[in-house]
Amino acid sequence: MHIGIAGAGLLGRLLAMELSWSGHRVDVFDPASGPGPQAASGSDAAGWTAAGMLSPVAELECADARVFNWGLRSCYLWPSIVHGLGDPVGLSLQGSLLLAHRGDAGTAQRVVGLLQSKASAPYQPELLDAVRLAELEPSIQGPALAWLLPAEGQINTVQAMQALAAQATRQGTHWHWRSTVHALEPGMLRVQTQASHRREQVEGLRLTQPEQGESLRFDHVFDVRGVGARPQLPVRGVRGEVFWLHAPGVQLSRAVRLMHPRHTVYIVPRPDDMLVVGASEIESEDRSPVSLRSTLELLSAAHSVIPELAEARVVRSETNLRPALPDNLPLLSREKGITRINGLYRHGWLVAPAMVEESLAGGLS
Numbered sequence: 034m035h036i037g038i039a040g041a042g043l044l045g046r047l048l049a050m051e052l053s054w055s056g057h058r059v060d061v062f063d064p065a066s067g068p069g070p071q072a073a074s075g076s077d078a079a080g081w082t083a084a085g086m087l088s089p090v091a092e093l094e095c096a097d098a099r100v101f102n103w104g105l106r107s108c109y110l111w112p113s114i115v116h117g118l119g120d121p122v123g124l125s126l127q128g129s130l131l132l133a134h135r136g137d138a139g140t141a142q143r144v145v146g147l148l149q150s151k152a153s154a155p156y157q158p159e160l161l162d163a164v165r166l167a168e169l170e171p172s173i174q175g176p177a178l179a180w181l182l183p184a185e186g187q188i189n190t191v192q193a194m195q196a197l198a199a200q201a202t203r204q205g206t207h208w209h210w211r212s213t214v215h216a217l218e219p220g221m222l223r224v225q226t227q228a229s230h231r232r233e234q235v236e237g238l239r240l241t242q243p244e245q246g247e248s249l250r251f252d253h254v255f256d257v258r259g260v261g262a263r264p265q266l267p268v269r270g271v272r273g274e275v276f277w278l279h280a281p282g283v284q285l286s287r288a289v290r291l292m293h294p295r296h297t298v299y300i301v302p303r304p305d306d307m308l309v310v311g312a313s314e315i316e317s318e319d320r321s322p323v324s325l326r327s328t329l330e331l332l333s334a335a336h337s338v339i340p341e342l343a344e345a346r347v348v349r350s351e352t353n354l355r356p357a358l359p360d361n362l363p364l365l366s367r368e369k370g371i372t373r374i375n376g377l378y379r380h381g382w383l384v385a386p387a388m389v390e391e392s393l394a395g396g397l398s
């Protein structure tokens with residue numbers, strides 16, 4: 034089949050990789066200027082900024098059983114996806130840690146109780162004593178309470194975004210950068226390229242609907258535009274801020290979550306002595322640089338459990354928008370000629386492989 038994909042973020046790349054591997058002819062359209070991160074424009078896919086926590090259990094705090102099941106399935110699928118990519122992608126599934134200071138012990142007990150009531154037996158949080166915590170993660174000091182969340186892990190999102198696109202390209206996917214999809218119907222994308230936009234600006238007086246671009250026909254189309262899927266979907270962006278720290282000497286092999294009254298604070302190890310610390314969650318579509326308040330709160334929280342971070346260098350910070358629907362749950366809608374996936378919110382890397390698998394199950398019509 035000839036497939037058109039609107040959006041080259043996390044979902045667009047995974048779909049392109051899977052569909053081109055199955056022998057379909059795939060064209061992907063995205064306003065970005067190329068396959069790499071678009072730091073200068075400040076309008077990157079959320080997939081680039083994500084810390085890549087794969088947390089089916091911890092996300093149960095705000096998600097439902099579908100997200101849990103998609104999450105478990107994705108944790109099963111990621112190793113074979115990564116294995117099939119031509120370029121290396123960091124992936125670890127040896128559990129994550131949930132930590133709490135004494136002042137947040139009550140909140141932590143409530144959250145762990147909630148996770149215990151929602152997660153099935155093999156995935157229950159395991160309370161760790163100080164000796165076991167020190168064995169697992171020697172750089173962590175100070176939290177009063179710690180739990181191991183089995184089956185959780187993290188993926189290197191930057192490597193994965195690059196490797197998915199490269200693999201899809203090797204399999205014949207055709208990427209159309211600087212191309213905005215304004216509307217979708219079954220089997221049709223209305224696309225405006227930057228070149229056609231410029232032409233329309235010049236010749237605008239002669240065109241009746243210059244903003245609408247060109248209609249392109251496909252056998253099946255996918256709408257995976259994230260926050261860009263408005264107005265067809267009631268999606269909103271939820272601002273998130275992350276920091277990249279260079280911290281030689283800090284030994285961290287698992288992603289760590291720390292209970293905090295205002296944020297979901299996490300610290301995720303990356304290669305070359307780097308750590309990603311995130312993330313604020315603010316009901317705003319403001320993509321401007323990180324705020325002083327988020328900087329103080331997130332980095333103080335990280336330092337409070339890894340004192341060695343005092344001498345870490347803040348290499349960069351990033352802001353991006355999580356695509357969320359009104360119920361904060363993912364949407365997968367399949368019709369003849371068109372599939373829409375959106376609302377992956379703060380667990381896109383956790384659920385995307387399983388959602389893509391489900392969207393393709395039984396073939397496309």
Ligand SMILES: Cc1cc2nc3c(=O)[nH]c(=O)nc-3n(C[C@H](O)[C@H](O)[C@H](O)COP(=O)(O)OP(=O)(O)OC[C@H]3O[C@@H](n4cnc5c(N)ncnc54)[C@H](O)[C@@H]3O)c2cc1C
Nearest residue numbers: 040042043044079080085086214259261273380381382383
């Ligand atoms: C700070 C932060 C931290 C996060 N941490 C995690 C985490 O630890 N674990 C986890 O699982 N998830 C995390 N996420 C969530 C995850 O990144 C998202 O859920 C996921 O990227 C959503 O994938 P997507 O493909 O739907 O959207 P995106 O990755 O945002 O991609 C959408 C694509 O559509 C393109 N587009 C937009 N408009 C148009 C248009 N009109 N036409 C064509 N293309 C268009 C965009 O340019 C973009 O490339 C985090 C997100 C943020 C922001």
